[in-house]
Amino acid sequence: MTNIEIIEKLDAVHTADNSELAQLISTITDNELEVLRQTAQKCAQKHFGNKVFIRGLIEISSICKNDCYYCGIRKSNKNAVRYRLSKEQILDCCEQGYKLGFRTFVMQGGEDGYFTDEIMCDIISSIKQKYPDCAVTLSLGERSRESYQRLYDAGADRYLLRHETANKEHYSKLHPQIMTLKGRKQCLLNLKEIGFQTGAGFMVGSPYQSIGTICEDLRFIEQLAPQMCGIGPFVPHKDTIFKNERSGSVRLCLVLLSVIRLMNPNILLPATTALGTVDPIGREKGILHGANVVMPNLSPSEHRKDYSLYDNKLCTGDEAAESLKTLSEKLKKIGYQIVVDRGDYKGNH
Ligand code: SAH
Numbered sequence: 001m002t003n004i005e006i007i008e009k010l011d012a013v014h015t016a017d018n019s020e021l022a023q024l025i026s027t028i029t030d031n032e033l034e035v036l037r038q039t040a041q042k043c044a045q046k047h048f049g050n051k052v053f054i055r056g057l058i059e060i061s062s063i064c065k066n067d068c069y070y071c072g073i074r075k076s077n078k079n080a081v082r083y084r085l086s087k088e089q090i091l092d093c094c095e096q097g098y099k100l101g102f103r104t105f106v107m108q109g110g111e112d113g114y115f116t117d118e119i120m121c122d123i124i125s126s127i128k129q130k131y132p133d134c135a136v137t138l139s140l141g142e143r144s145r146e147s148y149q150r151l152y153d154a155g156a157d158r159y160l161l162r163h164e165t166a167n168k169e170h171y172s173k174l175h176p177q178i179m180t181l182k183g184r185k186q187c188l189l190n191l192k193e194i195g196f197q198t199g200a201g202f203m204v205g206s207p208y209q210s211i212g213t214i215c216e217d218l219r220f221i222e223q224l225a226p227q228m229c230g231i232g233p234f235v236p237h238k239d240t241i242f243k244n245e246r247s248g249s250v251r252l253c254l255v256l257l258s259v260i261r262l263m264n265p266n267i268l269l270p271a272t273t274a275l276g277t278v279d280p281i282g283r284e285k286g287i288l289h290g291a292n293v294v295m296p297n298l299s300p301s302e303h304r305k306d307y308s309l310y311d312n313k314l315c316t317g318d319e320a321a322e323s324l325k326t327l328s329e330k331l332k333k334i335g336y337q338i339v340v341d342r343g344d345y346k347g348n349h
Helices: 003-013 018-027 030-048 087-100 117-130 145-153 168-174 181-194 211-224 250-263 273-278 282-288 321-333
Strands: 051-054 056-061 104-109 135-139 158-160 197-204 228-233 337-339
Touching: 003 018, 003 030, 003 250, 018 211, 018 250, 030 250, 056 087, 087 104, 087 117, 087 321, 104 158, 117 135, 117 145, 145 181, 158 228, 168 181, 181 197, 181 211, 197 211, 197 250, 211 250, 228 250, 228 273, 250 273, 250 282, 273 282, 282 321, 321 337
Parallel strands: 051 337, 056 104, 104 135, 135 158, 158 197, 197 228
Antiparallel strands: none
């Protein structure tokens, strides 16, 4: 099959064989990528029109008990500046965000033992009480099924937990032994079963990634059928063992955004901060390749630089929630409109 035929197949039946995916991803030319892009953009527009959903990202803690090899806030990084937001600080972020037009708040953080179920449930129910028209998304890493259930019962709507890679060997090259792909997958299954709108995802160009592991990622997403999928380029952090590795490619990331859009037509797909970090117009490019979500930073400005997952992570400029207006204008220029809406998943699973 030619690459164009593979693109047509993805558009028509939303799947392709591993060999077809591998061929497309590894040999796509610039002209073919433009066809892929337009096909993915049309697919996104069919489901979402010219709307882009926004999420206010609140980075609640840079303290983490895990030691993921790629991550700047890993436990063993002695140079990381650690902070933790109080409930009041989190509610202040929501207040500011609400005024700016955010109707989804994403609380993300390292795996910080301070945020027990009791403390998180209290924060979640306070947010839901004050902003009943808003969705609460959590991204707090791996917890027990019982814990996820409690957070859900307290009112949390969505949970982001990237699988990072669907290949077992690859997973073990990115994480210490006590973290397993099996455990990560089980968490995702639990989240889905409980009823969360669930997000999986992976880094593009992480060390030891191959075309083969990427095909496994695409297949995993197809099978899990999450409501959301976050992908962005890997970016090295100076205090990790991957400090001398290269950043993931923007082009490959854009190819994969388009492929994921075609394989999962109504999935919520962000143009991520990492994409905006490695390319000044990465966010816009992501939207034009089929993404439909952006997640500006709502964290208190004095702490933003300390949630340092990778070097030069954007947290100001268009990435900052305060600058929603300029982001909105930039998206308008490429034909898109930011909406004040929870932006829930509209599919049937
Ligand atoms: N503790 C939470 C949140 C992790 S940070 C959890 O485990 O889910 C959110 C995401 O940032 C991670 O899932 C990872 O895919 C991404 N990330 C971490 N380090 C990165 C790096 N160096 N480059 C690009 N993305 C990175």
